[in-house]
Amino acid sequence: MLDKDRIKRLHAALAGAKMMPYKADMLASYGVESSKNLTVTQAEELIQRLNDMKPLDRTEAPKPVRRLRSTVLTLINSLGIYATNNDWTRVNQFLLNPRIAGKLLYQMNEEELKALARKLRGMIRKRKEKVEQEAFLATNN
Incomplete structure (x- = not known):
């Protein structure tokens, strides 16, 4: 406490x-x-x-940053974490996890967004490999 x-x-x-x-x-x-x-x-x-x-900061982000944010949101969406009806609670909780990003999406710069996208792609790849391995073991045992 x-x-x-x-x-x-x-x-x-x-x-x-x-x-x-x-x-x-x-x-x-x-x-x-x-x-x-x-x-x-x-x-x-x-x-x-x-x-x-x-x-x-309420200024509009540069186009590369907006594009990276969109990519990150798409990747987060493919992990099963959705921002529905403008309720960003789950997405914010996910991003604020220190092991993920430790920041909200709009607080990240271009380099941080690139690193986050790379991390998310790795998470998706690991999840896919695990599913494939489990399917292989289920059919070959």
């Missing part, structure tokens, strides 16, 4: 990065529902990530 000072720092970082509406998604990426349930290490990592984020 976190101390009050660390929780205050976390909330200040959330407010500073204008990420308060996404607090539940960020916490869910750590498998908790309340900031009190974060470990000290998780809280410090989240505070650092939030401090590194820039506030929301």
Whole structure:
């Protein structure tokens, strides 16, 4: 359980990065529902990530970045994670997982999007190989 000072720092970082509406998604990426349930290490990592984020920039992204975002969303969709009816909760939770990206889609630059697309393609390939291997074993045993 976190101390009050660390929780205050976390909330200040959330407010500073204008990420308060996404607090539940960020916490869910750590498998908790309340900031009190974060470990000290998780809280410090989240505070650092939030401090590194820039506030929301409403300028239109360059065409290569928009194209990469579209590619990433298509890959995420093929993994079975959908953004239906403008409900981005599952997509945001997936992307905020530190092992996936640790950021929301609009916060990533071109290089980060390329790396994420490569990672997602690897995940899809591994899943496909596993299914093929299981099918092979099922028919040949």
